[in-house]
Amino acid sequence: MTPVRREGYKFCQDICIPCYDTDAKANLKPAAFMDFAQEIAYWAANDLGFGYDTLHVHHTAWVLTRMHIHFEEPLKWRENVTLYTWHKGASGLFYLRDFDLRDSRGISRVKATTSWVVIDERTRRMVRPEDLDDLLDPEMKVDDAIAEPVQKIVLPKGDSRSVSGMTEGEHTVSYSDLDINGHTNNSRYVVWAMDCLPKEVTGSPVKDLFINFIKETLPGEKVQLSAQSDGSTWYVEGKVGDRTCFLVKAVF
Numbered sequence: 537m538t539p540v541r542r543e544g545y546k547f548c549q550d551i552c553i554p555c556y557d558t559d560a561k562a563n564l565k566p567a568a569f570m571d572f573a574q575e576i577a578y579w580a581a582n583d584l585g586f587g588y589d590t591l592h593v594h595h596t597a598w599v600l601t602r603m604h605i606h607f608e609e610p611l612k613w614r615e616n617v618t619l620y621t622w623h624k625g626a627s628g629l630f631y632l633r634d635f636d637l638r639d640s641r642g643i644s645r646v647k648a649t650t651s652w653v654v655i656d657e658r659t660r661r662m663v664r665p666e667d668l669d670d671l672l673d674p675e676m677k678v679d680d681a682i683a684e685p686v687q688k689i690v691l692p693k694g695d696s697r698s699v700s701g702m703t704e705g706e707h708t709v710s711y712s713d714l715d716i717n718g719h720t721n722n723s724r725y726v727v728w729a730m731d732c733l734p735k736e737v738t739g740s741p742v743k744d745l746f747i748n749f750i751k752e753t754l755p756g757e758k759v760q761l762s763a764q765s766d767g768s769t770w771y772v773e774g775k776v777g778d779r780t781c782f783l784v785k786a787v788f
Contacts, residue, residue, distance in 0.1 A: 537572075540579040545678060546622045547580040553615045559738075564611040566730065566745050566786075569646055570603070570723035573635045576621050577650075580633075584623065588716075595657045599752075600722045601630065602651040602686035605745040609645050616640045624678050627685060629653055629662055634681035649682040657717075660752075689748045689783040691773065692766040705732055705761040707774075709753050719752040729772035729784040732763040737770060737788060746785040753781050 538550040549572075557568035581587040581598065591597055611617060617639050624632035630651040637646035653662045707728050715721035726747065730738055753759055753776060763772045772784040 562613040567723040567726040605648040647681040744787040748783040751781045
């Protein structure tokens, strides 16, 4: 990938879709888009003065809590694209950031909106750093990749006629799952979720993907995975013990 550059209030990066980020049909994997987004978000926040290094000095860190990705059209191996991101300010305890992945014609192929919080690394509790608010311009006018903030995922309820396709699995958090904070990287939850779904489902492209990150998972923990369908929509829940750690809603 090329270096991140700034265009007005947006940051962008040129990417050529690599083979290792595509599936058996040469389509970009959803988790791969999340990896792209995570990296450019790091550089954008750093340039604005509230990146990883700045927060780490104060024993705080960014944590992604919710994400909605909308896939307009599948992206293919070797396509040249440009990923844009921009900060949208605060909404309650959440800080919002959007993403727009455009092809060489300038057409949007993937759009996303995300909600983040800042946590104290020592207590794992949410904080609202006063100096962070000072760095944000409340009068800044920005557009939306996706206007509506990501909502809480609610698992479907009903009898067996409306909810079907239950599957189960287990994943032990290991080296390949971890990020620089020592817990599971956000994109890995989507990898686990997609692995839970039937092959005939994942053979079709995802249209919309919603993720709620609820509780971090740590090395050695065993995450119980369950999936259920409601028509063309699939839900995957990950739990450690009796506590939900993440929820994924995938619309095909």
